[in-house]
Amino acid sequence: MSRTTGAEPTAGTVTWPPRWVQPTALVLAVLGLADSVYLTFEHYTGSKTLACSSGGLFNCHAVTTSDYAYLPVGSGVPVALLGLLFFIGITALCLPQLWDRSRGIDLLRLLALGVGVLMVLWLVYVELFKLSQICPYCTGVHVITVVLFGVVAVAEALRPLPVER
Amino acid sequence: MAQRTAKQRRADNTRQAKLAQLKAAERRRRARIWSVFGVIGVIVVIVLIMVGVKLGTGSDNGGPVSNTAAGKVVKKVTSVPASAYATVGAGSLAKGPIAINGGDAITKDGKPEVLYVGAEYCPFCAAERWAVVAALSRFGTWSGVGTTASSSHDYAPDTPTLSFHGADYSSDYISFAGYETEDRDQQPLDTLPSDDQKILQKYDAPPYVDQSSAGSIPFVYYGGKYFSNGASFDPMLLKDMTHAQVATAMHDPSSDVAKAVDGTANSITAAVCKLTDDKPANVCTAPGVKAGAGKLQPAS
Numbered sequence: 001m002s003r004t005t006g007a008e009p010t011a012g013t014v015t016w017p018p019r020w021v022q023p024t025a026l027v028l029a030v031l032g033l034a035d036s037v038y039l040t041f042e043h044y045t046g047s048k049t050l051a052c053s054s055g056g057l058f059n060c061h062a063v064t065t066s067d068y069a070y071l072p073v074g075s076g077v078p079v080a081l082l083g084l085l086f087f088i089g090i091t092a093l094c095l096p097q098l099w100d101r102s103r104g105i106d107l108l109r110l111l112a113l114g115v116g117v118l119m120v121l122w123l124v125y126v127e128l129f130k131l132s133q134i135c136p137y138c139t140g141v142h143v144i145t146v147v148l149f150g151v152v153a154v155a156e157a158l159r160p161l162p163v164e165r
Numbered sequence: 166m167a168q169r170t171a172k173q174r175r176a177d178n179t180r181q182a183k184l185a186q187l188k189a190a191e192r193r194r195r196a197r198i199w200s201v202f203g204v205i206g207v208i209v210v211i212v213l214i215m216v217g218v219k220l221g222t223g224s225d226n227g228g229p230v231s232n233t234a235a236g237k238v239v240k241k242v243t244s245v246p247a248s249a250y251a252t253v254g255a256g257s258l259a260k261g262p263i264a265i266n267g268g269d270a271i272t273k274d275g276k277p278e279v280l281y282v283g284a285e286y287c288p289f290c291a292a293e294r295w296a297v298v299a300a301l302s303r304f305g306t307w308s309g310v311g312t313t314a315s316s317s318h319d320y321a322p323d324t325p326t327l328s329f330h331g332a333d334y335s336s337d338y339i340s341f342a343g344y345e346t347e348d349r350d351q352q353p354l355d356t357l358p359s360d361d362q363k364i365l366q367k368y369d370a371p372p373y374v375d376q377s378s379a380g381s382i383p384f385v386y387y388g389g390k391y392f393s394n395g396a397s398f399d400p401m402l403l404k405d406m407t408h409a410q411v412a413t414a415m416h417d418p419s420s421d422v423a424k425a426v427d428g429t430a431n432s433i434t435a436a437v438c439k440l441t442d443d444k445p446a447n448v449c450t451a452p453g454v455k456a457g458a459g460k461l462q463p464a465s
Contacts, residue, residue, distance in 0.1 A: 051381035051395035052287035052319075061377040066320065117208060124212055128219040132319045150205045157197040160190075 021155040022096045025148060029094040032144040033087040036080065039064060039137055043080040053133065063135035068126045079123070083141060086116060090148070110156055113149040120145050219318075235312035239327065241412035242295060243302035247451060249427060252418035254456030256428020258397055261460035262436040265373070268389035271364060273340035277388030277440040281329060282357065282365050284347040286316035289396035290383040291326035295411060296397060296429035297385065298327055303434055303448045304441065305336025312408050316349055321400035325408045330354055338441040339388070346382075368392050373465070391436040391461065398425035431457025 043064045053059035063069065070076045092098070093109040100106065120142045127134050255261075271278045281297060283290030291314070298310060310332040315324040329343030344355040357365065364386055370379045374394045385393045402425055403411055414422035435458035438449035448454060 050289050050292075050397075050399060051378055051383070052284065052289055053378075053381055121208070121211060124215060128215055129318060130320070132316065146205070146208055149208075150201070153201040153204065154198065157201045158194070160194070 016159050017099050017155045018158055021151060022094075022099055025094040025151050025155075026091070026096070028144050028148040028151065029087060029091040032141055032148065033084075033091050035137055035141045035144065036083040036087045039135075039141065040078070040080040040084045042137075043069060043078050057132070057134050058136055059133045060135035060137050062133045063127060063131055063138060066131055066133075068130055082119075086112070086119075087141075090116070094148075106156065110149075110152050113145065113152055116145045117149045235310060235327070235408070238312055238408045238412045239298070239307060239310045241409070242299050242327070242415060243307060245299055245415050245427060245430075247453070249416055249418045249423060250431055250451060250453035252453075253423050253427040253431065254453055255431060255460045256424035256426075257421070258425070258428035258432055258457070258460050260397070260462055261429075261432030261457060262385070262387060262391035262393045263373075263462040264391055264464040265368065265389060266464045268368070268392075269364060270389035271360070271386070272388070273342065276336070276338065276340045278340045278342055279388065279437065279440075280361055280364060280386040281341070281343040281383065282361075282369075282385075283329070283343075283345055283383040284351075285313050285326075285328055285330065285345050285349050285354065286319060286347055286351050287382055288315040288319055288321040288324045288400040290345075291315040291321075291324040292396040292398055292400040292403065292425075293383045293385070293393075293429070294327045294329070295415070295426045296433055299415065299426065299430040300433035300437065301334060301336070301339075301341060304338045304437060304445070305334055305341075308333045308335075313349060315400065316351070321404060324400040324403050325406055325411055326403075327408075338444055339437060369394055385433075387436045388440040390439050393433075397429040397432070427453070428457065428460075432460045433457070435461055 039060075042060060053062055064080060067073055069079050071079055071082060090109070090112060093105065093112065098105050098109075123138065124142060127138065271280065279301065283294070285291075298307060301307070311328040311330065313326055313328045315321065315326060317323050328345055330345040330348075332343060334341035334343075342361060344357050344361070346353070346355055346357070348354045365380075365384060367373075368386055369381065369384045369392075373392065374381070378394060381394055383393075383396060402421060406414070406422075411422055411426070414420040415426050417423055418427065431453040434448060434451075434454045438444075438454065438458075441449070443449040
């Protein structure tokens with residue numbers, strides 16, 4: 001689906017997005033989707049734990065069943081479900097057919113991932129300072145979100161600029 | 166010749182202008198790329214700062230610490246009137262200790278042993294200790310029980326509680342072994358002897374508990390007949406309370422604290438009565454204990 005950008009004259013013959021971007025973004029989005037499916041399953045099937053893990057810092061069950069597993073905290077929508085919906089949307093936006101289809105879709109992809117990164121920062125804060133527990137599967141989603149944001153942002157930065165007439 | 170030179174000059178000028186535009190566009194593109202790396206760098210730095218701050222705040226600030234001058238609090242906790250226990254019954258307790266079929270009967274000094282394993286940092290242990298101390302005080306006498314609080318950096322931070330580290334218990338009916346494996350700063354504290362460690366490894370694991378909560382604390386083992394894994398109520402119930410306020414609330418059967426703590430104590434008492442052949446009778450036949458027995462869970 002890579003193509004030269006629109007009708008505007010561009011700098012040289014650079015194509016956008018670069019060939020590596022689409023498969024990389026799609027693979028990351030699918031990995032994030034699979035991870036968030038697991039976390040949603042864990043959230044709905046795990047009973048709320050009132051115990052401290054002897055496993056120390058790493059305890060997915062404690063994280064996904066804590067009060068902070070909801071937004072707003074303690075009630076509301078499960079964060080795991082929000083993550084699942086997020087990655088369903090991101091996977092759709094990373095389908096090859098939707099790259100460079102319209103400027104709006106490309107910006108929506110970047111904006112959504114930017115919001116995702118802010119959410120990641122909040123969740124890392126909660127894990128470290130509110131729960132003192134780290135969920136490795138959550139960390140997987142966090143890393144994927146940040147890397148995917150980086151891929152999409154770099155792709156946007158590589159978009160050829162129109163040459164001034 | 167002069168005309169060709171003029172044409173050449175115009176062509177050169179056009180090429181140079183085009184080249185300058187391309188160079189300017191390339192400069193803008195590079196600036197955008199560096200901006201993106203800058204944003205990604207900021208994200209990474211924020212995460213690293215959070216990890217660094219977390220690692221650097223291992224020690225708690227403020228909050229109560231273990232001491233042996235907790236006499237008033239312990240006295241209050243161990244003198245909850247029978248009428249309060251009777252009124253509360255099972256209180257807000259959802260599930261009491263779980264029965265074990267054919268469990269290893271552990272004894273100490275010829276008496277069935279109640280084994281407690283927890284840690285001072287753990288907020289769920291903090292909640293459960295109040296009920297354990299209250300329940301066992303109906304069978305014997307505590308000494309050296311200290312006051313402390315759970316970690317300042319965990320769920321339900323600074324939950325006020327008691328500590329079994331350095332505590333002694335004497336009873337005509339049962340023995341007690343309590344271990345706080347880590348302090349508030351999650352530094353090693355008590356070490357379990359191998360026989361108690363074996364009990365922990367066997368019964369705080371599948372098939373007795375879910376794989377997801379295997380090894381969790383607090384873990385209480387009632388002489389091979391019952392066990393519990395986890396707290397009986399949410400430590401957030403004790404949020405912002407002092408030790409004295411918790412102890413006082415345990416005497417008021419209408420309080421949420423009494424419904425949770427006394428209710429749990431009644432169920433623990435019922436489990437201990439299974440070890441003592443319902444002795445002492447005045448304790449094991451008390452209405453609150455009978456209500457607590459109704460929350461004991463069958464073996465799974």
